[in-house]
Amino acid sequence: QEPQASGLPEYVKIVEVGPRDGLQNEKVIVPTDIKIELINQLSKTGLPAIEVTSFVSSRWVPQMADHKEVMRGIERHPGVQYPVLTPNLQGFHSAIAAGATEVSVFGAASESFSKMNINCSIEESMERFEEVTKSARNMNIPVRGYVSCALGCPYEGNVVPDKVAEVSKRLYSMGCYEISLGDTIGVGTPGSMKKMLEAVMKEIPLSALAVHCHDTYGQALANILTAIQMGVTVVDSSVSGLGGCPYAKGATGNVATEDVIYMLNGLGINTGVNLCAVMEVGNFICTALNKKTNSKVAQASFSTGTTN
């Protein structure tokens, strides 16, 4: 991409994680038809990628128990990717059987987090993912890799940038086409974001990097801006900021897609996404969940009746 005069990218790809990461962290179990309707509405907003569900055991993540029905029930729009999480080979096979055409694997830059979250060491998790990427390669299925705790860990505290780079490199080398770097507990700031990206960029091409920022400490947009200024062109976000932080009760989690798009629009960066349409979807899902939106753009716009 040719950089604009401002030095910023012309286009940023938004990866919408509301239906999976968002809903997974919502307390109330959402009915399958609501999930399907949510994804169908999101498909009409111009979003290029929508994370649909997770093929993980319903024992661990009851919210995602209906993964097959959701996968089979959604309308698939041409030009839109519908990735699903697959923690292991079993999940991968199940996902393919249900019609998935892209999958994601979730690593972490912290041993403690890996153990607490998926009950194994980072090394063991990488071995599981290797099985997935091998099968995926045989079937021409693209795999996206996530690295959690990229800017801090709820158990270990500080996370060393080189560790993030090391795990990212493992995932990239085994065949992940994109690595999404997640500030899982939202503790990162533009300072730590910059340092971490500098380390990772030594190992992974910029075009293969994405940032997945949580807004738990209100830093998400500033962190995303920093990443974009460094050349990152893929940003994860969640419609209406769905999904709280499981590590800080009452705190927010995902950054709201509406607020990200508002910022990118203001920077003259193209996303292909219709902000008003996303706001309508946010309104739909918040009404269905009987909760207030976490998007400030939505809060401001619905009260004045205008979008600036």
Place this chain on the structure above:
Amino acid sequence: ARLTLPPCQVSSAAAATGAYPKRVKVVEVGPRDGLQNEKNVVPTPVKINLINMLSETGLQVIEATSFVSPKWVPQMADHTEVMQGINKLPGISYPVLTPNLRGFQAAVAAGAKEVSVFGAASELFTQKNINCSIEESLERFEEVMRAAREASIPVRGYVSCVLGCPYEGKISAAKVAEVSKKLYSMGCYEISLGDTIGVGTPGSMRDMLAVVMREVPVGALAVHCHDTYGQALANILVALQMGVSVVDASVAGLGGCPYAQGASGNVATEDLVYMLNGLGIHTGVDLQKLMDTGTFICNALNRKSNSKVSQASCRL
């Protein structure tokens, strides 16, 4: 429950690569701008305690009150009592708003040692807000400036609507620069550029600052960002990248937006300081003490904090 900070998030050593100022002065506007936009009238002792607590946090500038007629701003009716009641710590400035000469004189009589005047980059906003044109408002401020100069009282100038106006919509950067220049030329030592309805983004902030910086030295500029559209910290980040080193904020994000019901207004001082700490930028502010102050005022106002740092740190 006392809020505690997460163990991980203080950046070590130097600020990132010299792209940012080494120090930033945080101007705390909670007791004035914050409370002025809160629905319930706050009792005088609570206001005084708020300011006293803020004085213990390391903040160097705390906007205390507004010497405006209580007919217009009932929340600030106790301006004289507040001014006289607070502990004024050495090294801390307690500016007050003075819309005109009369307010200025009342402020000085009550012990004020620094004042602020409030202009705008929008004609319609000026008409609706203070019932006169921009030109007329500047004439009023000239009177204040003259008296302030004689009394050796520093004056800070605010420009509202720098990134958008609730009535006019888009505001030209040239207009912002023009008003800023006038305030600076008449003697204001600092110009605080306010995104009054929070519609600005890093793009419009950069464009506006580039134009204003041709007329006013960057060392005399401050930004006053509202978080109504969640853009405040990103906007502040860009301002810092352009050399601005004075940032206004409000403890606990006090003060909603009067133009969008239910929407947030001022950016929370806690969230700002958290970001600046992470960038290794020195502020002199103790974030824990600041959070404790936020807890105090939110309890007193019976409301939740608008600061995400506070919300996250609370482990109930």
